[in-house]
Amino acid sequence: MFARLAIGNAKRSIKDYLIYFITITLCVSFFYAFTSLSSSSYKFITEGSYNFEMLQNILKYSTYGITALLIILIGYVNQYMMRRRQREFATYILLGTEQKSVAFMFFIETLLIGIVSIILGIFIGTLFSQVVTALVLLTAKQEIVFSFRLYMDTVVITFLFFIAMFCIIGIFNIRVLNKKKLIDMLHADKKTEFQFKRSSKVYIITFMTSVMMYGVCGYCTYKLISIINHSGMIEISDRVYIPFALISFIIGTYALFYSLAYIIIFIKNRWLHFKYEYTNLFLIGSIVSKIKTAPILMATIAITFLGASLSFTLTLILSQWSLGYLDYRAPYDISISNEYAIASNIKDIPKIDYNDLTEYLHKEGYNIDEYRQVEKYFLQDEDFYQREKSSMPILAIGLSDFNKLRDMLGYDKVDLGENEFTMQWAKMASEAELKRYIKEHSTLKINGQHFTISSEPYFKESIGEGVYNYFTDALIVLPDAICKELTIASTDFLANTTKEISYEKASYFEKQIVPKWFELKHNDLLSKYDEELKSGERFYPIHTNMKVVEVSEILNATLAMRILGIYLGTVLLMISLTVLALQQLADSIEHKARFKTLTKLGIDHKEISKIILKQISIYFVLPISIAIIGYVLFISNYIQLYRQEINSYIGDQAFRLNVGISILLILGIYVVYFIATYYTFKRNVKDGFKR
Template structure:
């Protein structure tokens, strides 16, 4: 009997649960779509130069983590439905039903709704899994092939995961409904959110606190933009400033919503003309009442919306950034960099020859199309002893090595006149900074001989990031005969292979090169790797990177950030909007009599619909307005701080495009929830 009653209640409550069901269905479909990638039956047809096993594992566990946030939504909806129906539950108890049976009946009802959402979500998720597959193939530059499959293991995981969530919340609900007193059930509608002591002084104090907090946020945002000093110190300062600004924004938001109802009342009392104009008195009263009873919830929703917006925008940008950074960082197929910063004895500097690497690749059917061994030099021997991040010396490179690198990458060769030098700069360095440095150092002294800067003072074509000394971003290009008299600082190796190489083969070459370098210079490792000197940190003198392997890793991380950002942003946004919608729909039922009174007073249906639109609009707009302010502050700081990196790795057009994509997704989802709430609200009061 109770099971039948629970089923009938579930059918009857479908319209109350509709927005919740839609939200849950979408979340289940996203969960199924991402989880299907890790299915034992899932196959991703790509060239063997890619390995997406890591991506599958990362998406698998991150999906579990993000989806676990739905516990908050399920818990809130259950709490909302319990509060709305406690009078109904009280009636069952008065009619002789055991309180425990009522609690169990409610659990079965919510479980039925959940199962319906899971089934619908899996069906939609089958389509969504193809969208995820297409995104992966498109990013990897592979042919898109659609293959609709049902993954049994993923279906079982999806059911198990969500049923577990429903059961956890359900057991808490059963415990709560078993303990609650009958009188409290009958008076549940009179309860509101927890409120602190309220008085005029408290309101004004809290409002001033919100202004002070937002001002603090603005001040530290300004400091982030215009602070100056050494790069290493700046990075630490900016992190601290960003943390202070974030905390200030959060405190300001909670303080603002706490005092918002009092501000609205003051405005209402001052603008009596507006207050008594048509239905404005009813509208203001409804808005003030809602903000007054749920200030903490409204503030939390605003911050959650901000988090959602950041997920949609920043993760898309970071994904694009990582792809652009790949070409800058590793322009060659084979990159072996040698950095000797850990060596403290000048007599231990290694003499490196990479001929065995070339022979190994020839023997293993990966001959090099072109390659070069490049030396960089200390301008003065004393530069070897400088290990301070802030004072690291700029290294020199011979003209022939410099031209070999440029020619290999398709750039024009460089010429120098007698007693001239030029410079190679990292592309991310601002042009004004480069010109200032060259103007201050147009003449340099090398071994007692003066060199003046060439008419072509500098070049910024990308040669990779490892060509420079640690914590520097420039090289001095000198004639070969001058460099022959200087001390070698590092020996690099760069090459391009003739044919394609798969991911596993690239890893084998990396492993061989690393082992070869260690065996050749084992004395160096024995001496420095186990050093117990105070404040000493060992850095491996050899870094081997194969472009194929790095490309696979970077594309994996790019896809992970893009997919996770969209998923997390969507979940946070839908949770927030579902809560907003349920709050309004609750009002539509609780205050149904008020709208009937308006009709009796002669207010036309058209005007009542306008009133509903204004009420829902204000309730939906206030949180998103706060979130937009926070988003604009963040994006402005982000674009200014990383201006060079955006231009270099992303590009202004791609930056704007990613912003448009992220904001468009938010607007579309937001509009759908707004319209659904509006039409459901109208139906409820009719």
């Protein structure tokens, strides 16, 4: 009997909480889709130049953490269902059913709903997994191949993970129901979800507090923008404005919703003409009733929606940033550089000759096309001892080396007069910083000779990140003759290949071949470094970057950010919008009599539909509008803080495109939930008219 009753109640609950059921089903499908990429049976069909092992591991473990947020939604909905049905449970107990049996029946009922959503979600997840695979292959510029199949290890993981969540919540519900008193169950429908009872002064003070907190948030935003506009950068001490702005916005939001119902009533009582116009009194009463009973929930939804929006936007922007940075960081297929900072004496800087390594590359079939051994110099020997971050010296490079690097990247040749110099600046260097430096250093005195800045004072085409000294964004380009008189600071090897190298081969060269080669050539120097450092581990003052490895790792990080950002944003959005929807649908079920009374007063069904639309619109817009204000403030600050990075690695057009995509995704999900809530609300009200 209990089994049949639980199954019947489960069917009815799916109908009443269809939006919740759909939300859980979609989350199961997303979880399965992302987790399937890490299945032992799953294989990416890509070239050997990519290795997506890191992406698979990131998705595997991050998906667990993000999906675990659903326990909040499951817990809330279960509590909501339990509270609404306590009179029903009390009736079962009065008819002779043991209280623990009623609690167990409710657990079985919710578990059945969960199992159905899991099974359906897994099958939908097979479709979503193909979308994720297509995104990976498209980003890696590979041929898209679809393969629809179930991965049994992922099916088991998905099933166990969600069953565990339902069981944890279910066991908690059993304990709560067992401790409930029968009298409390009978009168549960007369209790509000959350009710504040204070004097009008408390609400007025709280409202003024919210205004003040929003003012603090606005002031912090204004200060940040003013500092950036004045100095072009923000110091660490000034970053305190960021957490202050965030905390004040959150406090202001909770204070606003705490006092909002009272403020609406206050305005309503003074706007009598609007108050008594047609059905406005009914509409205002419904809205105020909901806000007054759940202010904390409304504020939490606003903050959650803000977090979801930022997750969508920032992960898309950061992934685009990573791709743009990749072009700047790794323009050469092979890049090897050494650092001088480990040496305590200028005489201990290694004089590196890469000829042996070049021969090895040719011999092993790395298909070297163009290469160059590039030497960089101190303008004066004293620069070697400048080790503070703010005073690291700008190094010099010979004109012939500079032109060779430009030629390898397809740039035009640069010419210099006998006593001229020019500069190479990183993309991140601001125009103001660049021009200020050139103005202050338009002439240089090197070894008694005077050099003046060229008619072409600087170049900003990307020639790689590793060519610059630590904590500097520039190189000084000098005639080759004067460079021969200077002390070498470091020697780099840069090369391009005619064919792509496999990821495994590139990784082996980077981690095994180069360190062993350097140890063979400079073992005495390494021993001296080991003795000075006293770290117990051998430190190699040489760094190898293979473009294939860099591209593969950046693509892993980029795809992980995009996929997890969209997933996190979707989960947070669905949680907030599901709770919003259920709040309204509960009103349509619990207060059908109100709408039935309206029909008796002569209000037709068309006008009732308009009232429902207005009620849902206001209830959906209130928390979302607060989130939109926070979103605009945050994105404005973000643009100001990272204007140079956006210009250098993303571009205004790509930035706007990514923001636009995130907004469209958010609006799409928002509209779907809004429409579903509206039509379900209307159906519930019409069902009430028939009874």
